[in-house]
Amino acid sequence: MTMSTDDTATDSSNAATEPMETEPLLRVQNLRTMIRTERETIRAVDGVDFQVERGETVCLVGESGSGKSITCETLTGIVPQPPAEIVGGTIEFDGEPIHDATESERRAIRGSRIAHVFQNPQSALDPVYTVGDQLAEAIEIHEDVTDTEVRTRSVDLLQRVGIPNAPSRIDDYPHEFSGGMQQRVALAIALACDPDLLIADEPTTAVDVTVQARLIELFRELTDGGMSLLLVTHDLRVVASLADRVLVMFGGTIVERGPVERLFDRPAHPYTRELMDSHDGVSRRDERSARGSIPADGCRFREECPHAIDDCGGDGQPDFYPVDGRDEHRTSCVFYAPGRDAGTVVEPVESTTSDHTRPVDGAAPGGESRD
Ligand SMILES: Nc1ncnc2c1ncn2[C@@H]1O[C@H](COP(=O)(O)OP(=O)(O)OP(=O)(O)O)[C@@H](O)[C@H]1O
Ligand SMILES: [Mg+2]
Numbered sequence: 001m002t003m004s005t006d007d008t009a010t011d012s013s014n015a016a017t018e019p020m021e022t023e024p025l026l027r028v029q030n031l032r033t034m035i036r037t038e039r040e041t042i043r044a045v046d047g048v049d050f051q052v053e054r055g056e057t058v059c060l061v062g063e064s065g066s067g068k069s070i071t072c073e074t075l076t077g078i079v080p081q082p083p084a085e086i087v088g089g090t091i092e093f094d095g096e097p098i099h100d101a102t103e104s105e106r107r108a109i110r111g112s113r114i115a116h117v118f119q120n121p122q123s124a125l126d127p128v129y130t131v132g133d134q135l136a137e138a139i140e141i142h143e144d145v146t147d148t149e150v151r152t153r154s155v156d157l158l159q160r161v162g163i164p165n166a167p168s169r170i171d172d173y174p175h176e177f178s179g180g181m182q183q184r185v186a187l188a189i190a191l192a193c194d195p196d197l198l199i200a201d202e203p204t205t206a207v208d209v210t211v212q213a214r215l216i217e218l219f220r221e222l223t224d225g226g227m228s229l230l231l232v233t234h235d236l237r238v239v240a241s242l243a244d245r246v247l248v249m250f251g252g253t254i255v256e257r258g259p260v261e262r263l264f265d266r267p268a269h270p271y272t273r274e275l276m277d278s279h280d281g282v283s284r285r286d287e288r289s290a291r292g293s294i295p296a297d298g299c300r301f302r303e304e305c306p307h308a309i310d311d312c313g314g315d316g317q318p319d320f321y322p323v324d325g326r327d328e329h330r331t332s333c334v335f336y337a338p339g340r341d342a343g344t345v346v347e348p349v350e351s352t353t354s355d356h357t358r359p360v361d362g363a364a365p366g367g368e369s370r371d
Contacts, residue, residue, distance in 0.1 A: 023095055024051035025197055025228045026075075031089035033074045036082065043296065044070040044084070046252035047317060052197065057219065057229040059239045059260070061275065062249030068232045069119050071249070072199050075230075076116045077106040094196070111141055115190035119201040119232070121182035124189070125174040131158070131185050132170040138192035157188040160218055162211040180206030184215075191222075198222065201232040209360075216241050216360055236276065240264065241359040245328075248272045251300030253317055258329030264357055268323040268331040270345055271301045276357060299333065307335065307345050 033045040044067045052058050060068050073079035074086055091099040098109060110116060118124050126134060135154035139145065145153070151170070158166035161184040163177075174182055187203060200219075204212045219242055223229050233239060239246060243260040248269065256269040267273045294300045295313070302312040311334045312318070321336035323329045335345040 025054045025056075025094055026052040026230070027090075027092040028075065029090045031071065031074055031091070032087045033070055033079060033084055034087055035070070035084050043252050045074055046300075048089070048249075048252075048254055050247050050254060050257060052228045052230055053244075054196075054228055055223055055226050056244045057223050057231060057242050058245050058247060059243040060230065060232045060247045060249060061234070061236070061239060063275070064234075066249040067252040068249055069201055072116065072201055072230065072232060073118075076110055076114060076199065077101070077103070078110075078116065078118075111138075112193050113195055114197045114199065115193060115195035116199045117183065117187045117190050117201060117203055121179065121186045122174075124186040125182060127174055130171050130173055131177070134185075134189055135170070135192055138189045142193050153192075154188075157191055158185070160191070161185070161188045162207070162214045163188070178206075180211075184211075187215075195227060197228045197230065199230045199232075202234065203231070204233060204235060204238050212238070213360055236357045237360050240357055248275065251294035253300055253332070255299075255301065255333070256331040257320075258323065258326075262323070262326070262329040266323065266329070268329070268336060268342070268345070269301070269333045270305045270307055272331070273346075274304075309334070 031048040035042040248256040298313040302308040320330040
């Protein structure tokens with residue numbers, strides 16, 4: 001199912017001709033997207049690096065406004081330009097660079113290999129066609145099947161994403177569904193193309209617990225079948241239920257990354273520790289806007305950080321240092337630099353073991369419930 005990032009053994013026999021199986025499905029380096037408004041220029045995505053392995057679930061977490069959606073939209077090229085402008089970075093998908101693909105090339109990749117379910121479902125659904133028509137179009141792009149098969153498969157997709165009475169609802173128009181249902185309809189359409197990578201932006205936010213459990217099960221089935229999942233969520237219980245690895249975003253950049261069990265047991269960056277503890281992104285964002293903007297250089301969190309020292313300023317983001325000497329768990333915090341005492345950062349924060357970090361099905365984080 002999941003391959004560790006350390007599984008980088010290579011087979012030189014096919015290296016020249018085709019992508020190696022151990023190569024990540026998605027590799028993103030130094031991604032940068034600005035948003036220019038009349039009042040200001042926001043560095044919405046500011047030097048983001050990460051990768052997603054085949055069959056892996058990577059969860060992107062962080063407070064409201066930290067740049068999660070713009071990161072995803074930059075990846076698939078659907079970020080609205082203007083006001084946004086993609087100013088740098090490389091994106092490799094299955095060994096091929098796609099950051100400089102033309103719009104039609106990107107559309108072809110989006111329709112077949114990468115599916116993106118937006119946080120705002122209205123933008124994905126066409127109001128003048130029924131849900132069934134839109135599902136049929138997605139299925140027929142991919143495969144040559146009869147009308148009866150298209151209908152059977154469409155109903156099945158709607159049922160899999162938890163739409164009740166799917167056989168009759170299939171003939172309804174998007175506006176006849178609630179916001180949460182519209183997003184699940186968009187998910188069903190996205191899955192019709194049997195993607196290699198699904199990017200899902202807050203798919204479990206506007207749903208009740210039963211539907212949430214169904215979606216978690218569906219995502220597990222899909223990743224067990226080899227699909228990769230980049231999941232944006234505020235819900236740490238969903239992270240605990242699904243993630244192999246976690247990326248923590250703050251102020252347009254990633255401040256910590258690592259295996260899910262490490263992030264829960266040993267959150268390292270002061271922001272991650274705060275996130276695990278308070279888990280209240282929206283109100284903190286309101287506080288922050290009242291106080292001013294995030295620093296453009298050095299550690300973006302330093303104005304908020306109870307441990308900040310002079311070294312947290314300076315050029316660029318602090319390097320990513322291993323936490324407890326583990327290469328797979330890294331944080332961009334000067335206290336983890338060699339020779340520093342990371343205990344200064346860790347000490348005053350309370351334990352993170354609480355209900356909001358417990359998996360939805362009650363199992364231990366890190367996928368022990370998954371096999
Ligand atoms: N159309 C836009 N015009 C101006 N600023 C925007 C626009 N879209 C996003 N932004 C800004 O870009 C930054 C990143 O926004 P983004 O939507 O990626 O945040 P997010 O992490 O997805 O937040 P949330 O958890 O609320 O969905 C924020 O400062 C936001 O205000
Ligand atoms: Mg968002």
